[in-house]
């Protein structure tokens with residue numbers, strides 16, 4: 253009798269108030285885990301389906317008109333400038349002043365998982381730092397890494413020392 257009293261004395265008050273079996277509470281059965289994985293896969297499939305439906309229902313609208321980006325004097329050869337166009341749903345773009353002269357403009361979102369790409373003058377390529385994807389700085393074509401498609405490109409034109417961009421009349425990167 254004295255032993256019983258001693259063993260109940262050792263149990264803290266909070267445990268007596270909340271008698272939860274720790275092991276049982278944290279145990280996840282194989283069936284529960286499989287159910288969780290099934291639900292997760294279903295949710296991912298639904299999410300992907302929604303993205304596909306959305307992209308089919310609202311296709312990417314081509315840019316309309318010409319948009320001023322910067323003055324030629326603002327960007328030395330080998331430099332890059334990040335910009336957005338008003339009304340383009342805040343799509344970020346990059347403008348590159350090629351080392352040999354000439355201008356290129358691309359969407360800044362990597363075609364792999366949408367990380368921001370940047371022009372690297374030291375290797376004369378556009379780099380996606382997330383998974384080391386590389387694109388050609390003149391055409392946007394994938395040179396290396398996981399990106400599945402070229403970078404969408406705009407046409408960059410020099411008009412009296414001012415750089416404008418507009419939708420490509422003929423894609424350079426297909």
Ligand code: FES
Pocket residue numbers: 362363364365366367380381382383384385397398399
């Ligand atoms: S997000 Fe660009 S390579 Fe993966």
